Amino acid sequence: MKFSPKKQINSVVANLPPSGIRKLFDIASGMDGVISLGIGEPDFITPWHIRNAGIMSLEKGRTQYTSNAGLVELKQEVANYMKRRFDLSYEPNNQVLITVGGSEAIDLAIRAIVEPGDEVLIPIPCFVCYDPITRLAGGVPVLLETKAEDNFKLTPELLKKNVTDKTKALILPFPNNPTGAIMDRKDLEAIAEVLRDTNIMIISDEIYAELTYTDERHVSIAEIDGMYDRTVVINGFSKAYAMTGWRLGFACGHPDVIGPMIKIHQYAIMCAPTTSQYAAIEALRFGDKDIEDMKTEYNYRRKLIVNGFNKMGLDCFEPMGAFYCFPSIKRTGLSSEEFCEKLLLEEKIALVPGVAFGRSGEGHLRVSYAYSVDHIKKALEGVKRFISKYI
Amino acid sequence: MHRILELLENNSNLTPEDIAVMIDKTPEEVREAISQYEKEGVIVGKKTIINWQKADKDLVTAFIEVKCTPQYGRGFDQIAERFYQYEQVKSVYLMSGAYDLALIVEGNSLTEVASFVSGKLAPMDTVISTCTHFVLKKYKDNGVMLETPPKDERQVMAF
Ligand SMILES: Cc1ncc(COP(=O)(O)O)c(C=O)c1O
Numbered sequence: 001m002k003f004s005p006k007k008q009i010n011s012v013v014a015n016l017p018p019s020g021i022r023k024l025f026d027i028a029s030g031m032d033g034v035i036s037l038g039i040g041e042p043d044f045i046t047p048w049h050i051r052n053a054g055i056m057s058l059e060k061g062r063t064q065y066t067s068n069a070g071l072v073e074l075k076q077e078v079a080n081y082m083k084r085r086f087d088l089s090y091e092p093n094n095q096v097l098i099t100v101g102g103s104e105a106i107d108l109a110i111r112a113i114v115e116p117g118d119e120v121l122i123p124i125p126c127f128v129c130y131d132p133i134t135r136l137a138g139g140v141p142v143l144l145e146t147k148a149e150d151n152f153k154l155t156p157e158l159l160k161k162n163v164t165d166k167t168k169a170l171i172l173p174f175p176n177n178p179t180g181a182i183m184d185r186k187d188l189e190a191i192a193e194v195l196r197d198t199n200i201m202i203i204s205d206e207i208y209a210e211l212t213y214t215d216e217r218h219v220s221i222a223e224i225d226g227m228y229d230r231t232v233v234i235n236g237f238s239k240a241y242a243m244t245g246w247r248l249g250f251a252c253g254h255p256d257v258i259g260p261m262i263k264i265h266q267y268a269i270m271c272a273p274t275t276s277q278y279a280a281i282e283a284l285r286f287g288d289k290d291i292e293d294m295k296t297e298y299n300y301r302r303k304l305i306v307n308g309f310n311k312m313g314l315d316c317f318e319p320m321g322a323f324y325c326f327p328s329i330k331r332t333g334l335s336s337e338e339f340c341e342k343l344l345l346e347e348k349i350a351l352v353p354g355v356a357f358g359r360s361g362e363g364h365l366r367v368s369y370a371y372s373v374d375h376i377k378k379a380l381e382g383v384k385r386f387i388s389k390y391i
Numbered sequence: 392m393h394r395i396l397e398l399l400e401n402n403s404n405l406t407p408e409d410i411a412v413m414i415d416k417t418p419e420e421v422r423e424a425i426s427q428y429e430k431e432g433v434i435v436g437k438k439t440i441i442n443w444q445k446a447d448k449d450l451v452t453a454f455i456e457v458k459c460t461p462q463y464g465r466g467f468d469q470i471a472e473r474f475y476q477y478e479q480v481k482s483v484y485l486m487s488g489a490y491d492l493a494l495i496v497e498g499n500s501l502t503e504v505a506s507f508v509s510g511k512l513a514p515m516d517t518v519i520s521t522c523t524h525f526v527l528k529k530y531k532d533n534g535v536m537l538e539t540p541p542k543d544e545r546q547v548m549a550f
Pocket residue numbers: 040100101102103104127173176177205207235236237238244247248249550
């Protein structure tokens with residue numbers, strides 16, 4: 001008998017679909033001079049005072065593990081931050097967990113909550129991790145297709161229709177990657193209304209909380225009456241402080257949920273990177289101005305890019321959060337994958353097809369504006385040239 | 392409306408149409424504001440930032456401290472004007488502290504700059520003394536990093 005490692009792989013893992021952008025990525029990587037608007041991370045580098053705090057921690061020899069849940073000072077700063085920015089109170093001791101990116105926090109929350117057979121409600125289009133992580137936990141992803149005509153918000157009707165007695169948790173991914181949609185206080189009240197008399201937990205991925213372009217600040221569903229105890233708020237440093245490579249995030253919630261998450265975290269990870277934790281203390285203490293400056297710049301670009309797409313005839317609703325817009329390409333008659341592949345080959349412009357974020361993303365493109373204005377203008381010209389062949 | 396100035400200061404390629412979209416105005420309003428700024432001398436010109444160290448041209452830059460006697464009723468304004476009329480003088484600042492005026496002078500060679508200072512600047516009758524510092528290397532100029540211009544090292548595509 002021939003030994004086959006392949007056959008030994010967990011069938012859930014083996015059956016996870018490959019990345020939806022693998023093919024495009026490979027084509028783009030083999031090309032020279034590609035103009036990309038296809039990245040989900042800030043173009044800014046981490047502000048120097050934050051980088052320097054990381055360096056200083058190394059100079060002082062702070063190179064060991066921290067306690068599992070994270071440095072005491074950092075947990076305190078996270079608690080201060082949540083109070084200052086979102087009026088949410090968490091006890092740093094047992095309600096805050098420092099993680100390896102928001103990514104790990106999402107993984108922990110799902111694993112701590114979901115049992116085999118549990119249904120997890122996932123609004124799509126959305127960031128790609130919730131569905132596979134749910135499957136790995138034995139859960140059943142139930143996809144809620146948000147619609148362009150609702151500005152890609154999750155509506156209470158859509159939610160209600162999909163709640164069953166197996167529903168264990170709702171993922172709330174707003175501000176949203178890829179659509180740029182947000183949920184304001186009123187929208188969240190309506191969702192809370194549906195959940196109030198259920199036992200459904202909420203995993204609220206608020207990694208883009210600092211990047212909203214409305215007069216009102218971002219509201220967390222944990223702030224809504226009756227939702228605090230059932231909500232795990234997930235946030236991190238990647239987007240707000242341009243710290244993607246530091247791999248640092250956090251989760252806040254009820255001690256009875258954070259506790260079990262810490263259990264998994266201590267066995268799987270031990271603790272988040274120490275250098276990054278020191279840098280993050282600096283970010284939370286002195287980084288509010290950095291966020292403001294980057295947000296101002298994103299907002300200029302956002303207006304420019306949304307206007308650009310609408311003017312060339314690709315309808316684009318106004319995204320009020322994150323750094324993405326999600327124009328419709330229905331008028332071109334092309335599928336989002338066809339569109340992106342042709343655009344890449346003909347104009348060397350890399351965008352991500354909407355369908356890569358769930359089937360209801362079909363007919364759209366995810367366009368990141370985490371790029372300089374000159375770069376965005378150049379890309380827009382190319383897209384315009386390209387679509388003139390189709391509409 | 393300082394936003395227009397900030398935007399243009401960072402990127403003079405922006406057209407009035409771009410700026411209009413970015414700050415929710417009409418292109419006419421932006422054009423109007425810009426020409427008003429030009430009239431008032433708020434916007435005084437635009438230039439391209441060049442790292443001459445990388446081009447085949449060796450420019451010499453000197454930073455010159457000047458002590459001088461202020462003139463009755465005009466302070467340092469007239470003497471500053473006598474300095475800044477020279478084409479070689481790129482910047483002139485009135486300073487607080489140990490000296491009065493700071494000049495940035497550019498020339499094609501060390502001797503050219505030195506003879507300009509000793510021949511033209513130092514002999515002016517209000518000048519008490521000068522102190523010339525030659526720039527050895529420019530790391531950052533006008534807010535732009537010359538040595539390590541930022542490069543986009545992100546992947547071409549990612550979620
Ligand atoms: C919606 C969303 N959540 C979470 C993440 C993960 O971020 P990180 O693990 O860097 O904190 C991303 C990254 O793109 C994202 O877009």
